[in-house]
Amino acid sequence: MxxxxxxxxxxxxxxxRAFREDFVLPPGTIYLDGNSLGAQPAAAAARAHEVVTNEWGTGLIRSWNTAGWFELPVELGEKISGLVGGGAGATVVTDSTSINLFKAASAALDIQAEDAPGRTVILTQRENFPTDIYILQGLARQLGGDYEVRLVDDAEVAAGLPTALTDDVALVVLSHVNYRTGRLFDMASTTEAIHARGATVIWDLCHSAGALEVDLAGSGADMAIGCTYKFLNGGPGSPAFIWVSGALQNRFAQPLSGWWGHANPFDMVADYAPADGIRRFLTGTQAILSMSVAEVGLDIFARAxxxxxxxxxxxxxxxxxxxxxxxxxxxxxxxxxxxxxxxxxxxxxxxxxxxxxxxxxxxxxxxxxxxxxxxxxxxxxxxxxxxxxxxxxxxxxxxxxxxxxxxxxxxxxxxxxxx
Known part of the structure; x- marks a missing residue:
């Protein structure tokens, strides 16, 4: 006993044990909801004060250059990439998980339409976090009547999708860890099975980034998304991230082609031309306050x-x-x-x-x-x-x-x- x-x-x-001192935990509280909202890093308040008082208050618009605001999405992306086995230049922190899924799924279907026309099925877990399903359903409606979203049970995913991967499947979107049950799926073998049937895969890492070892590049994954406010302790509503394999980065057709993803955003030209590599995954001006605080949580992981x-x-x-x-x-x-x-x-x-x-x-x-x-x-x-x-x-x-x-x-x- x-x-x-x-x-x-x-x-x-x-x-x-010493890492507990890096977090603010109210006396008399046992916090077991870090899989929904991580605890506040002890240095977060000071960092927020620094950004508001000095970088914004004193530096004003100059801080896009002097405080490194413009580079922050890519710099934070590099820190997350190290936690998820993504490699250099493959991850950017931006927008929300839902928006990043829309961008990734839209681009993946464009690539599939070019490489394997006629595939019109998007496959995802019945037990996936609902926003993922909703985003995919909305995207399918926008693309017209040919596309459909099919739901599969976790048991089918765990078995490697032997019956669900039919020849009409273009894209598979899977949560690495089931948000409700905590079930972890094997990324490498599942990705291999999906690729063997000619489909593309996007992994949702919201419940695994910062909680367990992930090897996106080693597993052969195509794209991944995730948030920073759960195990990564970025704060409520902190920005999400998107990862795209090197082989697909410059084939990524940005459906939300905002100025931050432009090759030369300050040329202010009328026509959109995507940046090379990771910057093309950006859309609009970034949320610098929340992004700066999110970096505090990521820096804790740099020591873990x-x-x-x-x-x-x-x-x-x-x-x-x-x-x-x-x-x-x-x-x-x-x-x-x-x-x-x-x-x-x-x-x-x-x-x-x-x-x-x-x-x-x-x-x-x-x-x-x-x-x-x-x-x-x-x-x-x-x-x-x-x-x-x-x-x-x-x-x-x-x-x-x-x-x-x-x-x-x-x-x-x-x-x-x-x-």
């Missing part, structure tokens, strides 16, 4: 060993699942996150018939996870600031709430605009 003392010893011996981050993540999720089985055997709980380490992201998801109310009761105690329909309680495990004792205390609080039906109060049934 595992006890709290054993978890305290593991925290004392944790090689990543991703192999150690992944190792601790797996240890935390192993512990969480073991404790749930040890402490909660008499409750209607199911662990929906895979037990196999190679199929697991950096979260543990469990179901309970009263999942929303149970999570509400946990949050009232200062243990912050989140809830997703249907009946799923998600616990994000961010290794840089979550410890083994945090996991013990969370499961113990969950045991008390369930044993004593502390969730069964009217206030725990009230839902806000965001759940």
């Amino acid at each position: 595992i006890d709290r003392a054993a978890c305290e010893i593991r925290d004392q011996n944790d090689p990543l 060993d991703m192999a150690a981050v992944r190792s601790k993540s797996l240890e935390l999720s192993d512990l969480f699942m073991t404790l749930v089985e040890q402490q909660l055997p008499h409750h209607p709980i199911e662990i929906v996150t895979p037990r196999e380490r190679e199929h697991r992201g950096s979260q543990v998801s469990i179901t309970h018939p009263e999942g929303f109310a149970v999570m509400s009761a946990l949050i009232e105690r200062g243990i912050i996870g989140d809830y997703r329909e249907p009946s799923v309680l998600r616990f994000g495990l961010t290794p840089l600031y979550v410890g083994f004792t945090d996991v013990w205390d969370t499961v113990e609080a969950l045991r008390d709430i369930l044993d004593n039906r502390r969730w069964d109060l009217p206030r725990h049934q009230v839902r806000g605009s965001v759940t």
